[in-house]
Amino acid sequence: MTEVAVLGYGTVGSGVVEVLERNAAVIEHTAGDALHVKYVLDIRDFPGDPIQERITHDFNQILDDPDIKVIAEVMGGVEPAYSFTKQALEKGKSVCTSNKELVARYGSELLSLARDKGVNYLFEASCGGGIPIIAAINQSLIANEIDEITGILNGTTNYILSEMAESGSAFEDALADAQEKGYAERNPEADVEGHDACRKLAILSSLCFGKRVNYEDIYTEGITAVTHADILYAKELGMAVKLLASGWTVPEGDTKRFYALVAPFLVSPENPLFSVNGVFNAVFVHGNMLGDAMFYGSGAGKLPTASAVAGDMIEAVRRAGETIMTFDSTELLPITAIENESRRFFVRIPKEREEAAEKAFGEIKIVTVPELSGETGFVTEEMTEKAFEECAEKAGGIISRIRIK
Amino acid sequence: MTEVAVLGYGTVGSGVVEVLERNAAVIEHTAGDALHVKYVLDIRDFPGDPIQERITHDFNQILDDPDIKVIAEVMGGVEPAYSFTKQALEKGKSVCTSNKELVARYGSELLSLARDKGVNYLFEASCGGGIPIIAAINQSLIANEIDEITGILNGTTNYILSEMAESGSAFEDALADAQEKGYAERNPEADVEGHDACRKLAILSSLCFGKRVNYEDIYTEGITAVTHADILYAKELGMAVKLLASGWTVPEGDTKRFYALVAPFLVSPENPLFSVNGVFNAVFVHGNMLGDAMFYGSGAGKLPTASAVAGDMIEAVRRAGETIMTFDSTELLPITAIENESRRFFVRIPKEREEAAEKAFGEIKIVTVPELSGETGFVTEEMTEKAFEECAEKAGGIISRIRIK
Numbered sequence: 001m002t003e004v005a006v007l008g009y010g011t012v013g014s015g016v017v018e019v020l021e022r023n024a025a026v027i028e029h030t031a032g033d034a035l036h037v038k039y040v041l042d043i044r045d046f047p048g049d050p051i052q053e054r055i056t057h058d059f060n061q062i063l064d065d066p067d068i069k070v071i072a073e074v075m076g077g078v079e080p081a082y083s084f085t086k087q088a089l090e091k092g093k094s095v096c097t098s099n100k101e102l103v104a105r106y107g108s109e110l111l112s113l114a115r116d117k118g119v120n121y122l123f124e125a126s127c128g129g130g131i132p133i134i135a136a137i138n139q140s141l142i143a144n145e146i147d148e149i150t151g152i153l154n155g156t157t158n159y160i161l162s163e164m165a166e167s168g169s170a171f172e173d174a175l176a177d178a179q180e181k182g183y184a185e186r187n188p189e190a191d192v193e194g195h196d197a198c199r200k201l202a203i204l205s206s207l208c209f210g211k212r213v214n215y216e217d218i219y220t221e222g223i224t225a226v227t228h229a230d231i232l233y234a235k236e237l238g239m240a241v242k243l244l245a246s247g248w249t250v251p252e253g254d255t256k257r258f259y260a261l262v263a264p265f266l267v268s269p270e271n272p273l274f275s276v277n278g279v280f281n282a283v284f285v286h287g288n289m290l291g292d293a294m295f296y297g298s299g300a301g302k303l304p305t306a307s308a309v310a311g312d313m314i315e316a317v318r319r320a321g322e323t324i325m326t327f328d329s330t331e332l333l334p335i336t337a338i339e340n341e342s343r344r345f346f347v348r349i350p351k352e353r354e355e356a357a358e359k360a361f362g363e364i365k366i367v368t369v370p371e372l373s374g375e376t377g378f379v380t381e382e383m384t385e386k387a388f389e390e391c392a393e394k395a396g397g398i399i400s401r402i403r404i405k
Numbered sequence: 406m407t408e409v410a411v412l413g414y415g416t417v418g419s420g421v422v423e424v425l426e427r428n429a430a431v432i433e434h435t436a437g438d439a440l441h442v443k444y445v446l447d448i449r450d451f452p453g454d455p456i457q458e459r460i461t462h463d464f465n466q467i468l469d470d471p472d473i474k475v476i477a478e479v480m481g482g483v484e485p486a487y488s489f490t491k492q493a494l495e496k497g498k499s500v501c502t503s504n505k506e507l508v509a510r511y512g513s514e515l516l517s518l519a520r521d522k523g524v525n526y527l528f529e530a531s532c533g534g535g536i537p538i539i540a541a542i543n544q545s546l547i548a549n550e551i552d553e554i555t556g557i558l559n560g561t562t563n564y565i566l567s568e569m570a571e572s573g574s575a576f577e578d579a580l581a582d583a584q585e586k587g588y589a590e591r592n593p594e595a596d597v598e599g600h601d602a603c604r605k606l607a608i609l610s611s612l613c614f615g616k617r618v619n620y621e622d623i624y625t626e627g628i629t630a631v632t633h634a635d636i637l638y639a640k641e642l643g644m645a646v647k648l649l650a651s652g653w654t655v656p657e658g659d660t661k662r663f664y665a666l667v668a669p670f671l672v673s674p675e676n677p678l679f680s681v682n683g684v685f686n687a688v689f690v691h692g693n694m695l696g697d698a699m700f701y702g703s704g705a706g707k708l709p710t711a712s713a714v715a716g717d718m719i720e721a722v723r724r725a726g727e728t729i730m731t732f733d734s735t736e737l738l739p740i741t742a743i744e745n746e747s748r749r750f751f752v753r754i755p756k757e758r759e760e761a762a763e764k765a766f767g768e769i770k771i772v773t774v775p776e777l778s779g780e781t782g783f784v785t786e787e788m789t790e791k792a793f794e795e796c797a798e799k800a801g802g803i804i805s806r807i808r809i810k
Contacts (some may be wrong), residue, residue, distance in 0.1 A: 145428055
């Protein structure tokens with residue numbers, strides 16, 4: 001039996017305890033060893049909860065207990081999670097986490113500390129909840145050079161966009177609905193402004209491209225500017241609006257440029273991400289040998305996330321002494337500014353500016369929606385972000401634009 | 406540097422050599438070691454091919470070379486692949502394969518032999534080509550009890566069904582087209598009769614349910630009876646016809662019943678398998694903690710399959726001395742006969758038998774297609790397979806029936 005500890009008895013933490021206890025038989029069978037939760041660290045007490053007798057308020061009790069081999073850090077936030085994780089790794093304990101803020105900021109440092117100490121820092125649950133995307137990149141796709149990773153990485157915004165498309169509601173109403181259902185937080189900024197997706201993209205693209213991606217280098221747009229009118233045009237085009245987080249490489253001579261971007265996109269039905277709706281997440285990967293692949297599942301939620309943390313804990317026990325993660329770089333990956341990246345754009349303009357738009361953009365494909373009489377939509381030819389900005393200024397009066405995948 | 410050998414220089418075998426050579430740099434970096442192909446076993450010679458100098462016709466040369474640590478068995482078929490694999494494992498060499506016939510028939514025996522010898526028998530490429538589904542079941546989803554696995558596991562039949570739906574062609578024409586494009590073999594029986602999907606389902610459901618599933622116990626229907634008319638009805642219902650391979654558990658008291666089935670199904674758009682088209686494969690999994698997840702990708706093809714074999718070879722090198730696969734049972738899983746399993750059915754009958762059908766089946770939902778005037782389609786209420794057969798006999802004259810997912 002291996003003794004483990006859980007830091008934080010919130011949604012994910014109580015889920016980890018539940019997964020380990022409810023599936024104890026299957027875990028013991030597959031891991032070849034039982035995992036027993038000896039401590040749960042929380043500042044609160046939980047009188048009446050069976051966990052109460054294992055609650056500790058003192059992290060040092062966990063740190064100083066040589067029986068504890070693996071720790072689940074599911075507190076969230078940077079501090080004290082960062083200090084606790086560092087101390088645990090330094091003491092030779094493996095740490096498994098769902099904490100995307102911490103992994104996005106200090107992941108490569110903590111991975112290299114874990115390697116030095118002969119233990120593991122695992123974070124499958126930090127991206128895409130229960131979707132086993134990190135294990136896939138780290139292991140199954142290891143014979144590939146990955147040249148694109150594009151995900152729907154935030155369930156809250158995907159729920160909001162799906163609701164807007166299905167029930168025709170405005171952004172604010174769909175957000176309120178998501179809050180009521182517990183899919184969005186009271187302060188939804190991290191989700192709706194794209195910050196959460198951006199952090200997850202930084203983690204995934206670091207693993208795919210082999211060097212550390214700083215999330216502050218990723219151009220990020222959220223979904224707060226997406227309106228009901230945009231959705232109507234999307235439907236007219238047979239497309240869907242999705243918040244995509246995308247990292248990709250473009251060969252340049254013997255080397256490569258790296259791009260990363262979080263923004264709402266119009267996605268066509270041929271793309272497997274088109275039909276990913278509601279709170280589901282999905283990650284599309286293109287490998288130079290594998291071609292297209294996609295991983296789909298619950299991106300958040302207590303038990304899916306907890307089962308990913310528990311899966312990592314089992315791996316840490318089964319593979320004690322081994323370095324599981326192959327990523328080992330603290331070097332920064334330079335992200336190319338997106339202005340030279342080319343794509344098509346969907347644009348809305350007042351009806352009277354249609355001619356000016358045609359003059360500015362050249363060949364465009366007009367799209368109209370009966371409900372929106374005073375305006376016109378159009379799709380541009382493929383052009384760089386920079387060229388788009390110049391044309392948009394020339395045309396003047398643009399209501400909104402959405403990139404096309 | 407680790408020396409490896411490849412058995413068979415056919416499509417997959419030449420792909421394995423290509424993946425290991427083209428991606429040598431990334432593999433050396435992630436595996437922490439370079440993999441070098443020292444021998445390729447084939448009965449043929451390949452004059453002019455750079456591989457020629459490494460071709461051997463004698464398996465014993467590979468077997469007796471202590472430098473060879475890992476072997477890719479990509480010959481296909483049961484013999485001599487089975488004997489070669491056994492001898493290699495007994496000599497302490499790990500074997501990685503894409504050979505689904507062999508894994509379906511002798512997988513559990515070979516896994517236990519590998520375990521005894523402290524080496525690995527890995528077969529990611531045997532199911533779903535480049536889709537990393539086996540690693541996911543074996544590792545990432547390890548904290549879950551899996552209660553359903555349903556896949557589109559055969560690219561040939563999925564291509565044929567997609568073609569029939571898209572271009573309105575008949576089964577025979579879509580098959581001929583698939584053969585011309587190299588997606589179907591000259592003798593397509595193993596694909597179109599469902600045998601290939603059945604073998605893959607036996608492998609996957611063994612891993613999910615923890616005991617050996619005998620593929621001969623799996624009820625299997627192919628797609629040869631699916632007609633253009635069936636596709637028209639499917640469209641009218643807003644559904645798609647897919648060849649599904651499905652294994653699932655149903656709790657019964659303290660224990661469980663296990664079901665497995667390969668057959669064409671009508672799939673609705675809410676199901677993530679609905680939009681898996683062309684030669685793509687996908688595997689849907691439901692875990693008791695994770696909920697729904699799906700893995701999607703190229704199910705066949707030289708490089709996707711080869712990259713999965715190569716991925717296993719890298720794992721075998723990285724994790725030498727460890728037992729990677731957790732599955733360890735040679736015990737047979739009893740599969741329950743499907744007659745007591747309940748679902749809805751879609752049925753076609755001659756127009757004049759509509760009344761008899763209503764009498765026999767009770768409440769039914771009529772569906773008509775303008776192009777098919779002499780007949781009627783209907784959807785039944787949920788009923789067991791056995792009850793369906795009884796009603797069908799009572800109604801008489803049924804043209805065809807397709808199960809509904």
